[in-house]
Amino acid sequence: MPAKPRTLLEKIWDDHLVCAPDGDQPMRYIDRHLVHEGTSPQAFEGLRLAGRRIRRPEATFATPDHNVPTTDRRLPIADPISKQQIDTLRNNCREFGVRLFDLGDADQGIVHVIGPELGITQPGMTIVCGDSHTATHGAFGALAFGVGTSEVEHVLATQTLRQSKPRSFEVRVEGALHPGITAKDLVLFLIGKLSTEGGTGYVIEYTGECIRNLGMEERMTVCNMSIEAGARAGMIAPDQKTFDYLRGRDFVPQDFDRAVARWSTLPGDAGAVFDRVEIYNGGDVVPQVTWGTNPAQVVGIDAAIPDPGCFADAADRDSATRAIEYMGLTSGTRIADLALDRVFIGSCTNSRIEDLRAAARVAQGYRVAPTVHAMVVPGSGRVKRQAEQEGLDRIFTAAGFEWREAGCSMCLGMNPDTLSPGQRCASTSNRNFEGRQGKGGRTHLVSPAMAAAAAVQGHFVDIREWQYR
Amino acid sequence: MEPFITHTGIVAALDRANVDTDQIIPKQFLKRIERTGFGQYLFFDWRFLADGSPNPEFELNQPAARGASILVARRNFGCGSSREHAPWSLADYGFRVVIAPTFADIFFSNCFQNGMLPIRLDEQDVDELLRRAAAAAKAGTNYRLHVDLPAATVSDDAGFSKPFQIDPFRRTCLLEGLDNISLSLKNVADITAWEAGHGLPPVAAAGR
Numbered sequence: 001m002p003a004k005p006r007t008l009l010e011k012i013w014d015d016h017l018v019c020a021p022d023g024d025q026p027m028r029y030i031d032r033h034l035v036h037e038g039t040s041p042q043a044f045e046g047l048r049l050a051g052r053r054i055r056r057p058e059a060t061f062a063t064p065d066h067n068v069p070t071t072d073r074r075l076p077i078a079d080p081i082s083k084q085q086i087d088t089l090r091n092n093c094r095e096f097g098v099r100l101f102d103l104g105d106a107d108q109g110i111v112h113v114i115g116p117e118l119g120i121t122q123p124g125m126t127i128v129c130g131d132s133h134t135a136t137h138g139a140f141g142a143l144a145f146g147v148g149t150s151e152v153e154h155v156l157a158t159q160t161l162r163q164s165k166p167r168s169f170e171v172r173v174e175g176a177l178h179p180g181i182t183a184k185d186l187v188l189f190l191i192g193k194l195s196t197e198g199g200t201g202y203v204i205e206y207t208g209e210c211i212r213n214l215g216m217e218e219r220m221t222v223c224n225m226s227i228e229a230g231a232r233a234g235m236i237a238p239d240q241k242t243f244d245y246l247r248g249r250d251f252v253p254q255d256f257d258r259a260v261a262r263w264s265t266l267p268g269d270a271g272a273v274f275d276r277v278e279i280y281n282g283g284d285v286v287p288q289v290t291w292g293t294n295p296a297q298v299v300g301i302d303a304a305i306p307d308p309g310c311f312a313d314a315a316d317r318d319s320a321t322r323a324i325e326y327m328g329l330t331s332g333t334r335i336a337d338l339a340l341d342r343v344f345i346g347s348c349t350n351s352r353i354e355d356l357r358a359a360a361r362v363a364q365g366y367r368v369a370p371t372v373h374a375m376v377v378p379g380s381g382r383v384k385r386q387a388e389q390e391g392l393d394r395i396f397t398a399a400g401f402e403w404r405e406a407g408c409s410m411c412l413g414m415n416p417d418t419l420s421p422g423q424r425c426a427s428t429s430n431r432n433f434e435g436r437q438g439k440g441g442r443t444h445l446v447s448p449a450m451a452a453a454a455a456v457q458g459h460f461v462d463i464r465e466w467q468y469r
Numbered sequence: 470m471e472p473f474i475t476h477t478g479i480v481a482a483l484d485r486a487n488v489d490t491d492q493i494i495p496k497q498f499l500k501r502i503e504r505t506g507f508g509q510y511l512f513f514d515w516r517f518l519a520d521g522s523p524n525p526e527f528e529l530n531q532p533a534a535r536g537a538s539i540l541v542a543r544r545n546f547g548c549g550s551s552r553e554h555a556p557w558s559l560a561d562y563g564f565r566v567v568i569a570p571t572f573a574d575i576f577f578s579n580c581f582q583n584g585m586l587p588i589r590l591d592e593q594d595v596d597e598l599l600r601r602a603a604a605a606a607k608a609g610t611n612y613r614l615h616v617d618l619p620a621a622t623v624s625d626d627a628g629f630s631k632p633f634q635i636d637p638f639r640r641t642c643l644l645e646g647l648d649n650i651s652l653s654l655k656n657v658a659d660i661t662a663w664e665a666g667h668g669l670p671p672v673a674a675a676g677r
Contacts, residue, residue, distance in 0.1 A: 085501075149553040158657075196487055196545055196548055
């Protein structure tokens with residue numbers, strides 16, 4: 001009898017079953033564990049208190065990213081609590097034998113940027129990190145998801161997790177994106193359709209012509225924001241682009257061709273059934289701008305701030321009313337009329353080389369508006385060096401953008417990069433929650449090109465009409 | 470971990486949807502390396518005014534919510550980041566139960582790791598709880614609920630009683646206050662077998 005056709009998720013899920021003890025949730029093997037300074041100290045402390053070691057230090061990789069300064073790295077860290085957290089990561093990695101890409105290491109960077117660029121992330125793997133944007137790595141056909149600190153400790157000690165089986169959700173995007181429309185616009189559009197909890201309990205597999213045509217960095221942007229639709233993870237089946245991206249990277253298997261042969265069996269079988277399917281068309285996507293305090297509160301650049309009364313659901317109306325008040329907006333104001341104080345280009349969503357190239361193309365030959373403070377924060381040391389080799393840093397600095405060192409920076413404002421109360425920011429990051437970028441700060445999520453254009457004009461503009469110089 | 474069997478406590482009503490973990494515990498408090506002491510920072514930006522005094526408008530600062538140990542909120546509670554600081558701060562503040570129509574996955578799972586019980590009830594049941602809590606507050610008193618984990622029910626003294634669903638494994642862990650890692654390390658032979666079957670070199674004995 002032929003085997004039951006399986007999805008990509010089912011293949012990875014089945015392959016990682018360690019055991020299913022009676023009455024327990026089955027245990028699944030975790031292939032790679034990424035660690036940062038923010039959510040790991042208590043996990044290492046737990047190991048220490050119990051006298052445990054890390055089961056597979058060689059499967060564990062660490063880097064400080066969440067609260068590191070993005071200014072001159074030769075200077076000491078001013079905030080003693082930040083410094084203590086970064087020192088703690090360093091000491092823990094030394095004590096437990098974990099490979100650390102430390103501050104000052106050429107390969108330090110945002111954990112979700114360096115995982116792929118070092119080839120730590122590979123198809124078919126289970127990958128976890130104490131960070132909800134771990135879904136990024138799903139772009140390679142891995143099952144990657146965020147976990148809390150107790151589960152970080154569990155993985156360190158056992159290299160396994162107990163997780164209930166997620167339901168499978170195919171988000172199929174047909175057609176093609178119009179010129180100027182990016183992966184960021186696509187994923188914001190999808191979150192707007194799915195809502196912030198439409199994916200709860202599911203792992204999303206993005207499929208369809210529009211997804212297949214995305215490059216690897218664009219696929220990472222899409223998978224990265226799966227959590228903003230509530231999904232535990234997002235994934236895209238590996239293909240030739242995936243293999244081409246990985247070939248030659250530091251931590252890929254030595255017998256790469258054999259690995260490719262194995263990875264090639266991962267895409268879902270014909271006839272595999274998803275628990276849920278939604279179909280969209282890439283041609284429907286216009287440049288997106290969030291107006292509210294969750295990523296599903298999003299509209300096209302040609303739209304206006306909505307009237308809360310237009311939401312059918314009472315909780316949505318209430319959320320929209322609170323959001324409009326917090327954001328200091330008025331229903332009916334055109335998105336293009338919103339003036340900005342700050343622009344942030346960076347984060348695990350949009351800080352890779354292609355993001356910076358897209359922003360630099362827009363900024364080339366222009367100046368940042370005098371009313372705007374704009375900064376570009378590369379995702380990793382490698383991205384920074386690559387950008388500098390291409391002269392992107394000079395385009396940015398000539399235009400008046402600040403050019404910073406790698407880290408999470410103003411995506412969550414744990415380091416000194418924060419908004420002041422009331423400041424309005426165009427940000428390429430992933431969350432526009434109240435206070436996310438600084439208490440009282442007002443975040444509008446956009447693509448790198450839209451952010452760069454907004455920096456130049458001082459307000460949002462439709463990137464489709466940009467005059468490139 | 471402290472076992473959870475039954476719990477009776479005062480309700481704090483947070484009539485909001487999509488309460489994200491950035492609100493539950495703002496990022497400026499994530500730099501600490503301890504697991505304890507986060508209760509003072511719970512809902513910090515909502516709970517306190519710029520001068521550090523309690524915000525009289527905020528739900529948890531209402532007299533009826535004083536001493537609350539059961540939080541009732543609207544759907545998609547705990548969305549956003551994976552920070553376990555969110556359940557740590559709720560637990561440290563004194564909450565043992567959170568009731569909402571839906572929860573974000575990571576937050577939901579993090580609660581169980583900390584002896585805290587997240588309960589999903591239907592939207593109309595949560596409506597009813599919020600109504601009853603509001604009525605009690607208006608009458609100058611507080612509203613109490615009783616949670617029975619072995620029976621998997623939530624009830625009050627005025628006729629409200631609803632069953633809830635809970636995964637049997639998670640229920641056992643809460644009831645017995647089990648340490649997940651010790652439990653998993655009992656299966657170390659299976660872990661070793663999986664690794665051998667997938668071509669990984671053997672590891673040295675992995676702790677106790």
